[in-house]
Amino acid sequence: MPRLISAVGLTRVYRRGTRVVEALRGVDLEVDRGEFVVVMGPSGGGKSTLLNLIGGLDRPDSGSLHVAGFDVGTASQRALDGFRRRHIGFVFQFFNLISTLDARDNVALALLARGTPWKAARRRAAQLLAEFGLADRVGHVPAELSGGEQQRVAIARAVATAPDVLLADEPTGDVDGATTTAIMDLLADLNRRRGVTVITVTHDPALIPYGSRLLTLRDGTFG
Amino acid sequence: MTVLRLAWRDLxxxxxxxxxxxxxxxxxxxxxxxxxxIAGGLRDQAVPAEAQHIVVVSPNALDPASGRLDPSVLTLVPQVGGPDVASATPMIFRPIRMADRIVQLRAAPQDTWEPVHHLALLAGSWPDQRDDIAITEGVAIAAGWNVGTRGEIFGTTFTVSALVRAPGTKFASVWMPYARAEELFEGMSGFQMVTVVPAPGADVAALRDRLDAAGGGRFAVYFESDLVAQQGARGSAADNLAAVSTVIGVAALAFCGFNLAALTLVERRRDIGIARVLGFAPRSITGLALTRGAILAVAGFALGGAAALAVLATAASTTLRSFVFVPSLPAAAWLIGITLTFGTGLAGTWLALRRAAASAAHTLLEEW
Incomplete structure (x- = not known):
């Protein structure tokens, strides 16, 4: 059975004015379905760049990258849009919810992007939020929610389309200790019960126990 | 449908x-x-007048109503014109208040109303009672008066007995027999105009020059059509001003539409990034933004249109000195207005959005 994620010799170089930053230097990575991978490392080590590449938000300068059978490295921008809709769920440190939409519509947005009809999308979004303990918060905009609640909405949005991979970029970076535990328990539960493959990058060693595998990314390479 | 709902919910x-x-x-x-x-009303007022009639008015009077001719003019004109003058009739020309409206009064001998001033009876009957008057279509439209309407002029109640059609600047006037007006005003303002009808076959240009020379600056002599044009020039100036204002308005609309869209975009750049992360294509995001812009344009146009109608309803007629005109808003103006509102709003949205929508999602999130 092929790997869910297969990366060989991934490099990504950014040019900021005269400065050249080698964010990834020949990274190899293989992830199977159902894994919970924790990627640790210092800031600027290339963690977010790796997630952006796996999620189809960016393209490698060289190397090959296949996710769920899709060639991310050579796909067109339009194909990458479709790839994200079908295979990827993102969770960010700062939640990245749309401030003018309530919790239900934020979650429904992911389904609408996929072409789900309006009513069905909103119904499914409300169900998911209820499953995540937010039944009474569906009509609230992000500003009316706590950090933990916002992150749960963001996770609900990320899994609404039943993605193959959930990519979490510092998912507990903006919440307190108790909320960190709640969010990681939720991700672990999704991984265990729904079989969602999770890759999370973090600075926080407290997240290590949640992973089935730990990787350390430093200066653009796995150490 | 989903895009419309999403845009509506966002708004x-x-x-x-x-x-x-x-x-x-x-x-x-x-x-x-x-x-x-207003520009349309001014344009509508400029109905062609009699080209061959000559009018004598006070010199340098911006508005004929503000002048007063010496009574000797009435005897001087036939003397100077001789057989070239068929008739010379005086006219009292002044703004008056009737039933709380300022209207233009013209008083001329009633036997000249049809042959000289070309009034045509549309409804009712020519004045035959002491306090009967006639009104033209312009006044009827502007004031909502009709045959049988009664109103007080200078402390006396008059009755509208006739609705008439009148050419040129006479389009919006109240007409009163000359003798009754003289009696009413007790000769306070004399007469303001003499209408000279040239005899058939007369050299009207030469007659005009002779009368002008005889006046020696005490009065001005015009062809009636020239006077209409001169009075119309003010309308034309206002028309030009309206056109300039419209151009400025359109430019302001475009600038405003673009800036509002650009400002929204700056603040919503991260939202565009989120939508891109979720897999929305740039085209979908542009479609959503344009739908949003279209809804705002419809709402803005509806509100602005309602406000304009309300303003115009409270001023069914507008008085510019002694000239009454009726603002008119043709369908074309609405069409142009809504096209401009949509066009500039959507163009502004599109111009402001085109680069951001196509940017890589992670750069939009990083920039925030």
Whole structure:
């Protein structure tokens, strides 16, 4: 059975004015379905760049990258849009919810992007939020929610389309200790019960126990 | 349908900005429509007049109503014109208040109304009672009066006995027999105009020059058509002003539409990034933004149009010195207005959005 994620010799170089930053230097990575991978490392080590590449938000300068059978490295921008809709769920440190939409519509947005009809999308979004303990918060905009609640909405949005991979970029970076535990328990539960493959990058060693595998990314390479 | 719902929900959720956006568009739309209506009214007033008639008025009078001719003019004109003059009739020409409206009064001998001034009876009957008057179509439209309407002029109640059609600047006037007007005003303002009808076959240009020379600056002599044109020049100037104002309004609308869209975009750049992360294609995001812009344009145009109609309804007629005109708003003005509102709003949205929508999602999120 092929790997869910297969990366060989991934490099990504950014040019900021005269400065050249080698964010990834020949990274190899293989992830199977159902894994919970924790990627640790210092800031600027290339963690977010790796997630952006796996999620189809960016393209490698060289190397090959296949996710769920899709060639991310050579796909067109339009194909990458479709790839994200079908295979990827993102969770960010700062939640990245749309401030003018309530919790239900934020979650429904992911389904609408996929072409789900309006009513069905909103119904499914409300169900998911209820499953995540937010039944009474569906009509609230992000500003009316706590950090933990916002992150749960963001996770609900990320899994609404039943993605193959959930990519979490510092998912507990903006919440307190108790909320960190709640969010990681939720991700672990999704991984265990729904079989969602999770890759999370973090600075926080407290997240290590949640992973089935730990990787350390430093200066653009796995150490 | 989903795009429309999403755009609507976004606008409703962001009420303050949506309201400000509409509030910015509406006054410009209202100003455009009101100016266009005024310009249209001024244009409508300029109905062609008798080309061959000669009129004698006070010199350098911006408005004929503000002048007063010496009574000797009535005897001087036939003397100077001799057989070239068929008739010379005086006219009292002044703004009056009737039933709380300022209207233009013209008083001329009633036997000249049809042959000299070319009034045509549309309804009712020519005045045959002491306090009967006639009104023209312009006054009927502007004031909502008709045959049988009664109103007080200078402390006396008059009755509209006739609705008439009149050419040129006479389009919107109240007509009264000359003798009754003299009696009413007790000769306070004399007469303001003499209408000279040239005899058949007369050299009217030479007659005009002779009369002008005889006046020696005490009065001015024009062809009636020239006077109409001169009076119309003010209308034309206002028309030009309206056109300039309209151009400025359109430019303001475009600038406003673009800036509002650009400002929204700066604040919503991260939202565009989120939508891109979720897999929305740039085209979908542009479609959503344009739908949003279209809803705002409709709302802004509706509000501005309603405001313009309300303003025009409270001023069914407008008096520019002694000239009454009726603002008119043809369908074309609405069409142009809504096209401009949509066009500039959507172009502004598109111009402001085109680069951001196509940017890589992670750069939009990083920039925030």
């Amino acid at each position: 409703v959720s962001d009420r303050v900005r949506s309201t400000l956006h509409i509030a910015a568009i509406a006054p410009i739309v209202a100003a455009y429509l009101i100016l266009t209506a």
